[in-house]
Amino acid sequence: MARRPGAEEERPWGLAEHGRLGKRKVVGVVVLDGWGEAPPDPFNCIHVADTPTLDALKKVPASLFSSLTLLHRFRFGSYMRMEILCLCGCMAWQGAPERWRLIKAHGTAVGLPTDDDMGNSEVGHNALGAGQIYAQGAKLVDLALDSGKIYEGEGFKYIQQSFDTGTLHLIGLLSDGGVHSRIDQLQLLLKGASEHGAKRIRVHILTDGRDVLDGSSVTFVETLENDLAKLQEKGVDARIASGGGRMYVTMDRYENDWQVVKRGWDAQVLGEAPHKFPSALEAVKKLRDDDPKANDQYLPPFVVVDESGKPVGPIVDGDAVVTFNFRADRMVMLAKALEYEDLDKFDRVRFPRIRYAGMLQYDGELKLPSHYLVAPPEIERTSGEYLAHNGVRTYACSETVKFGHVTFFWNGNRSGYFNPNLERYEEIPSDTGIPFNVQPRMKAVEVAEKARDAILSGKFDQVRVNIPNADMVGHTGDLEATIAGCKAADEAVKIILDAIEQVGGIFVVTADHGNAEDMVKRDKSGKPIRDKDGNVQPLTSHTLNPVPIAIGGPGLAPGATFREDLPDAGLANVAATLINLHGFEAPRHYEPTLIQVSPVPF
Template identity: 75%
Template sequence: MIWGIVKWAIMLWGQGGFLHKGVFYVLYAFHLMCLYKLGTIHTVHFNRAKLVDHALETGKIFEGAGFKYIQECFSDGTLHLIGLLSDGGVHSRYDQLQALMRGSAAHGAKRIRVHALTDGRDVLDGSSFHFMEQLEKDLEELRKQGVDALLASGGGRMYVTMDRYENDWNVVKRGWDAQVLGEAPNKFKSGLEALKHLKAANPKFNDQYCPPFVIIDDSGKAVGPILDGDAVVTFNFRADRMIMLAKALEYEDFDKFDRVRVPKINYAGMLQYDGELKLPSRYLVNPPEIDRTSGEYLVKNGVRTYACSETVKFGHVTFFWNGNRSGLFDENLECYYEIPSDQGITFNEQPLMKALEIGEKARDAILSGKYDQVRVNLPNGDMVGHTGDIKATIIACEAADKAVKMILDAIDQVGGIYLVTADHGNAEDMVKRNPKTAQPLLDKNGNIQILTSHTCWPVPIAIGGPGLSPGVRFRADLPDGGLANVAATMMNLLGFEAPADYEPSLIEVVES
């Protein structure tokens, strides 16, 4: 039996939570749901959104070099805005898109085309109708002001454009075909018509996997393909699901799919998405400075590190972990291992995902004695939970449990320490609830309404293993401790004093 301590509620939100500076691993890290930047020591994720908010509110976004670059195309070309149509605040926010459209029009954009990606993941499935209706109204208001503003194309985020970590380039190609070439198997006169028709044609339709569509005029011609002389902005502030499209838009030497036609455009991201690759090279808002991440700190102190996950979350233990930075800090001290994810399916079709393979790789790394720290990400609960398939999610969690057992057994053998946590929930509660009573909400047929987005409940953290001192306890003076405190906790468990600018550790040693 491995001795350990468990705290069942660390905070996700506020000072203790998503303003996090944390990491959550010591030899083994289990990501129960969906990690974002637990490897950094800065308030990064929401800072990116706040940086955009500030730039839009003050108007500084329209004074910067990035905007002036796209503004060069306003007189004769079209401004194309590509991103997630959502107010989830994870990848984008609709109010930021509104402000960008209005501000661009006020600064000379005569022709605007929006390429909208429906969500249903960070917001409720079915909410695409609401956002599409609002977008159509906002575009109509711009047209009343003399701006030629239209929706040009659309599709679901998990099926069109927003792939990540190069898991499936076909996702990006579908977006390219619709957005750049103006080609898609589905053609409609409006976004609402598209959603209504596609939903009627497929009873299992959901926002995440909406097929690609283009908007056409009365002659059947696409209203907004990207052409030479146009400007393009990807308006998501979060990086991971924009990088692949950014490569397709910016790289001359590109071989991931046949682009057919590569227009000469002025392209800028809302922010720079990859600091290592300097991608994109132009951006509207200066990204936050991310330095002294825990990964960098530990490597510079000689800690040998192994990071592993499958493709869909591989960047969460590498790219995000290191502060939106691709690559290794020190190839002599770090090993990153990626297990290819399944492609071309929704994850409820294969809920086991690669949990056992991840567990095996982590086990082998631990037993090898080559590493001081092993971090892994088990994405089953999050990726399958997002599908809303409860039976499949149960299978997914059982697979993750088996991987956990495999890793804990290895830790027991080597006398190590484990730290297990998550940065938010998903699989633990998959029904929509009344916000006042917490009772499940029913649809018109009396069936429970399924929740596909993340939950906001506090998450557990467990620390233990034969290498853990019996005197280690959770501190009683940090009742609201959260993800922000995990970095210092991990540093202490590895034998380091946490840097002064880290949030305080969750643990202390109590002498018996």
């Protein structure tokens, strides 16, 4: 079994039997990406969408409810808090808090620096799979920059060797979104690198508009250009050299489309792009103004050129390169292109001899990149590894754009199987070359059908999927498409729940963070902000909202319900819950399980 170095080998992996929950029930785990909970509202696409399956998990019809209530009263001797909701003025639905609740999915609950940080897939799936809360990349980089330790590490010393004769290139996402990178960290790094000897610096920017509002790229470029001007006053030759929108240039993931990386490579390394500008500020303004459909996420690649039309900062032999994103998934492909001598994914034309370091090491197993400025969180003893040691057979599936979420992130940023005899991971190819509002149903049904087959096959104990629509389509800011995406996600869940029903299994339906439940920029009081023509600005980012978790299915022991003593529970509490549902006690160092199991009288 593949192990990471440094793991504590002596701690036993065997889990005690649960006692009240049996083994070998099929547990279907659905992660609805970007599916948060927010009050009903026209900009809450999940609320607007037709989602009968998810609605039914949240509420039970009154008739069924009264029998459940009686049952619970009988079992627990008291009623639980129930909420009554009238739909269409005729059918009464009532809340089922013993099987549906909300959990935290943002901020410190998932290891981010502050509770103002929205959740994201990396930290969300890390927490879901690991059962423990780790200080995540954003926070580790903050600490290393604040203490100055970043400049004492091996990674910085390595790139520093190029400072005398070469250029330092910084490539990454330019925003304060805090999901993949943060501009304030870039600012500190620029200052620190120049104080530690960098004389010529080139920044290759990727505009955001996904974790922050569309159009904000202009302000971020202005801020960066001001900083670089200050460095120039101090004698450092510092400029922005190239750029492009994150979804079109460089930041692809899970090898969905290498052309995205190629576009970035051409601009950053070769100094070639269809658009040439004297400055990055002009570039982003003009590219946005000239094409009414252009947005920050999909801005075409550009290079900054001097008076003679020569690119100001191609990457050449002897230079140093830092990719300043702390998050892994959308940097791994570029890291491979910068580091691997042999790569047949696209024609690099030129492979410069450089010293390259990542802000973090993006893949611990591949040891990629081999040099990095900050050590990544060591996520150890994940639920996947425990379950593999205890004979639980796992199937995981998503489409390409989220495949690594339910495998790599879920397993603590490690690719590959813990035990290939017990696990199977399957990827459905995502659409490429189109924004996700064009086909908002994405591959939700295909993923669900794979999960259904895995459930019915009898070969697996845990069948885990990520259904991406609410998130991927939500990021486009297209409300109508997002509503269609949420509907497709709901249909996918139904396929999985039907299969669970058929095999007498258990389901756990949850999400990794919010997105589609709030699709508009609001003022402090929560009202949508409208311009003078009454138009609103779509919110493309994730949110701070909690996410639902529902448990159920014919295999769930009748006495199993959510505990009421964990009002602040978050995603990290899910792993212990799942381990319980597989019939084991969770490891003691895990965040507590969400469920309790009362003995059922006779």
